[in-house]
Amino acid sequence: MQVHPDMPPSQMPIDIHAIATILRRRMWLVLATAFLLAGLTAGFTLLVSPVYRAATLVMIDPSVRQPFENPNIASRSGNESGVIDSQVALISSDTVLRPVVRRFNLVEDEEFGAEGKPNLLTALVRALVHIEPADKAASETQRENKSVMLLGKALSVKREGLTFVVSISVESKNPQKAAQLSQAIADSFLSDQRRQKETSSIEVTEQIDKRLIGLRERLHKAELAVQQFKQENGLQSTGDKGLLVNQELGDLNSQLTEARAEVAEKKARYNEISAVMKKGISPEAINGLSTSQNSSQTVSRLRDQYTAAVRQEANLEAQLLPSHPDLIRAKAQVKRIEGLLRAETKRIADTARIEYDVARERVANLESEVNSSVSKSNVSDAASIRLRALETEAETTRSLYQNILGRAKEIAELDQVIAPSARVIAPAQPPEYPVWPKKKLLVALAAAFGLLLGTALAVGGEVIRQVSASLRREPAPATYAATKEGLLPRDLVPDKDVAENGEMLAVLNSIPRLRHLPEADRKAVAAILDALDEYYAEPDPHH
DSSP, X not given: OOOOTTSOGGGOOOSHHHHHHHHHHTXXXXXXXXXXXXXXXXXXXXXXXXXXXXXXXXXXXXXXXXXXXXXXXXXXXXXXXXXXXXXXXXXXXXXXXXXXXXXXXXXXXXXXSSSOOOOHHHHXXXXXXXXXXXXXXXXXXHHHHHHHXXXXXXXXXXXXXXXXXXEEEEEESSHHHHHHHHHHHHHHHHHHHHHHHHHHHXXXXXXXXXXXXXXXXXXXXXXXXXXXXXXXXXOOBOGGGOBHHHHHHHHHXXXXXXXXXHHHHHHHHHHHHHHHHHHOSOHHHHXXXXXXXXXXXXXXXXXXHHHHHHHHHHHHHHHSOTTOHHHHHHHHHHHHHHHHHHHHHHHHHHHHHHHHHHHHHHHHHHHHHHHHHHHHHHHHHHHHHHHHHHHHHHHHHHHHHHHHHHHHHXXXXXXXXXXXXXXXXXXXXXXXXXXXXXXXXXXXXXXXXXXXXXXXXXXXXXXHHHHHHHHHTSOOSSSEEEETTEEEEGGGSOHHHXXXXXXXXXXXXXXXHHHTSOHHHHHHHHHHHHHHHHHHHSOOTTO
């Protein structure tokens, strides 16, 4: 819709062109509102304490295996996303934050302390009503808990997308403090991870030690039962040779075999000597006796003498008469030697008989011992069944004990080398710019809002003025119109004069409560309304 430049503002319809016209006339109001809000916002950003944010990036890899871990065993990481979310929750926990509070003594810090630094309004209220701060004698635990809570509020932990990277950011009024706290929380988290693994290793070692103590006692009882059963049943053994009963039986059998062979040998010797004695002393018998293994040095010497004497006797018999003294002496020498040989042979025979009897007695004794040992062996075989059961139990317990003991030593050695599953990949750096307040952004938003507010005030004021003007243009219900000279009949007063000079009085006369006011008061009110109407109706002097 076209708006005529000379059209009174009270008669201008409200459309886009009218709004543009209003804004041209009231541009100073719009700009003033925008500058006012922008200035107030700029002042606010200068007064409010800035907040800085520093972040540390930590890489958490749940698939990391410990050194020397068996690669054939499936990884226990499970749902990796759930593991990362659990670690994110752990970073915000009391276990990680409390060491940081103690390390930096945040209980006494103005920003993270239990009391905290009071703001301007709080300090003013305390000063006016004389309110003392909270009890300074509060327990250290409560103050520390409050600092942990404040640090947790300033902490923000989030996972970077679907990666294994976790961002640990801390907000503080001091950029250096924000970076230090962020890095300290990351270090505390890594330390907690190492401490948790070491604690788990210690707990596992303690459980293994307890199990080893139980197995050691069980093994001792099992071995003691084996030894006691062996003693009660005569089942002692020596190394890998088996039971002593079986060893004894084997030895007795060997001795018995040797003794029987010796009896046969002694019997043969005795029989040989007895045969020689039955045949009498002759050169053939003497030769047979002397060449046997049963002869002695005496027999050999007598044999030589006997052979020489017999040869000499034969020579003399061929040369001399039987009554010759030399022949007689030779025969006497032969008989003397035969007597000596007979006596020596008898002695040897007696010795052989004694040895033969001893050998037979030894065989009899060995046979008796063997029979007794066999009886013991038969008894021990029945007891060996129970013994083998006891030995099997003891051996099983010993094997289990040795395996667990070896595993415990291996764990004790391997636990000293722990591969970390998390590491810092980007340490926190002091930020250069605060995250709050964003001065430029806030001032720009305030200016934009000021422009909108100024526009609303300008257009709204114009709308209100037009509504008020339309109400004032309503004719009075009476048949008289208000003029400068007073109330006159409408048919006697020109319309132009009523519109220009008595318009406000006519509006006031139409209001029942104002109709009874004195004329001077009604004229004063009408003058004020006319002034406001002229103010909004006049064009902007700057355009």
